[in-house]
Amino acid sequence: MNLLLRISSILSVFGHYPSFILAYIIETLMVIIFATVVVAGMVYLFRKYMARVQMRVGPNRVGKAGILQVMADGLKLIQKESIMPEGRDDLAYKVAPVLIFFGLIMGFIFIPYGPLAWFGQLTVSHSDVSLIIIFALIAIMPIGEILSGISSNNKYAVLGALRGVAKDISFEVPMMLSILAVVMMASVKVSNPLDINGVVVAQSIPFAILEPLGFFVFLISMAARASYSPFDMGESDSELVTGNTTEYTGLRFGLFYLGLFGTIFLGSMLISTIYLGGYYGPYTNYAGFIWLLIKTVVLVVISLTIWLSMPRVRIDKFVTFGWKYLLPISFINLIITGILIFGGIA
Amino acid sequence: MENKGLKEKYIELNMGPQHPSTHGVLRLKLLLDGETVKNVEPVIGYLHRNAEKICELDFYCDALIYFDRMDYVGAMNMEVGYLEAAEKLLNIEPPERVVWIRTVMAELNRLASHLVWAGAFGLDLGMLTPFFYVFEQREKILDLFTEICGSRQETNYMSIGGVYQDFNDKIIYKIKEFTKQFPKKLDEVYNLLAKNDIFISRTKNVGILEPEVALDYGVTGPMLRASGVPYDVRKAEPYLAYDRVNFDIPISKGKDVLARFVVRFEEMRQSVKIINQAIDKIPDGPYFNPKARKSLMLRLRGEGDVYARTESPKGEFGVYLVGDGSVKPYRVHVRSPSFKNLSILPYLSKDVLIADMVAISGSIDLVFGEVDR
């Protein structure tokens, strides 16, 4: 039993096909709402966590304990005038934030959320190649970053976008290689290793234990993807103001902001599904979703701690690190995985 | 878009005066080749307040508030610098108690100034959190200042031949409380910054300043000591009570940004040492010289010229005073350390990356009230 069937059975008065169509629409809406709520929660968590770690109080004026602060900020951003810089590349300038947000929301659709009590399986969309689709969708986001940088006719933004490109190409190859190792490992146990659900099912032992090197590479790649400190060279505020988002205001800036926090959450979710066993845990048939959330939140808190306690890496150092260390490490990881499979350990 | 393709090889980029990285209102004109900085031209003067000239228009005692506002994070050291000169010119000897009180206050403010620097340097490198930890400690120092002087930053605490109000037992107890807990917190921040691999990779071998070059440019203070030159006015030409307390000059052979960082932190530890010694040695006695008591404040006359130098947190702070026998100084000139230290920035940031340039300009410890005066 999964969520789709539950919804359609409630709506079965409309007939078989209309109820399924309606159920799909409702489910999609639910995912979008989930993603938005999660991102808003992330922003609140980040602000509160940052404040407490820095011995401050954090937002506490709007609503109880400042819960509505995110909403108030969002409303403020919507109200604000969107300033259009002169000499911009109009289409690219307007499309860029939408692309980032689109990539983020689409990424949420293919995550296997696991079962939750009466609702059954919460996973929204199935595909035999969902692992590849997710990384393809995430790869849309850098395009938005680059477009925003080069279209806003600002030197800071261009420099930020160039840094973003240099950063992206240096970690994405090792990231995909570590995913390849995961697929190899999963293919031993399940018939659909390219399905992200298959990867989860294959983890009777979490892959983080079997492939610590790959886990390390993927962790760093996800941190770099979300581009928070230490990997925020693209928007390094003490050097390039805010990099590619320098010229953006109002709602468009808000979309970039959501993109940043959403990517942290999505990255943590991916790490926990691919390497930490996803929704597996005690009582996984009833509380799988809860397990996934717990793992994700722990990873998010770790990411935020890294964000708050690390200085920024210099861009050339990161490129060197990516090509000289991460790439060989991921190759070694691939070889070790091969040996493990050949030896029949996994 | 009219601009079809890039026609020039270099980009000219303005950093500041409204830019998150610049300290105060520094404006840097960068010539960039991609990420590499080809040339830096600091443009100063955005905070110019004509302090020297205003000092010449007022009585000797009034110049203090303008000195407070030169290096606004190390106001006590500025006051000490001015009073060293003014008291020499006006022939007013401060009592022994005042000398020790001033030593304590100057060192407390040196701590505050270095703490601000440490926090801002962390921000320059993209580290958010240490800023708040050092500011918590700085806030304690400023609370002490409120207790002692009545105001937080621009204290106007010292006056010619004395101080504004006396120390009492409560204040001495509070200072001791502060210095007791301070080294632990300092080590915490030090470990947070200096044991971080990324921090080391950002600072080590960046902005190497050879001692000969540093001397040529007139660089002083922790910048010079980090290049390995053991020059400190507190030792070379002792003023206040520095010849009667026991402390070391920290130097480093590293010559780079990291060396400046460790030298400043070691200097803070030495400052705590000085405070601990000086607070026990404060003798009893009057807290102002009767020759400069308050009703005579406007009648102090000086003749001749005098130059006094002191060690402010940024470097050697010199004050040149000329008196023409009237109640107002004829000429006030200030040798401000930040201004001299800033002149090294174009030399240090030739052919480095933007990120390194930001780290180097952060390591200079610029306070713009003092650069522009």
Add this chain to the structure above:
Amino acid sequence: MIEIKEVKEPKRIPVIGSIMGMFTVFRHLFQKPVTVQYPEVKEELADRFRFRVYLSTDDCVGCTLCEQVCPNLSITMMNLDKENQRNKRKIYPSVNFGTCTVCRNCEEICPTDAIYLKEVFETARTKNNFMYSPTDLEKGEEEVKR
């Protein structure tokens, strides 16, 4: 003798140092915030904290010393019709708080202690003028705001 202490580079173990730093940051989560929520909670003021200038017109002798010593001309003398035997010229100081830097020189130099400062510091208002006439200086902040 000059004592020189050479400072070495920090001793550290790669990676472990960074993780310890992360742990230090995380540990602060359980510390009490040090900030004060200002309008609701007010921090205790230090004994010597001073801000607002007060004037006792009965004691003022109109000597203009405060006007002379004021470093940025915040104090100007003003005529005020008030019976005061000691103040023959009937001039009293008025203070412009827009430029006052609270240097307390006026308080120090006043021969009769007519000018004095108090710890009242909440002088913000919507009025665009911070000129306090001698009668204003005598009143409390609450009265002047009205």
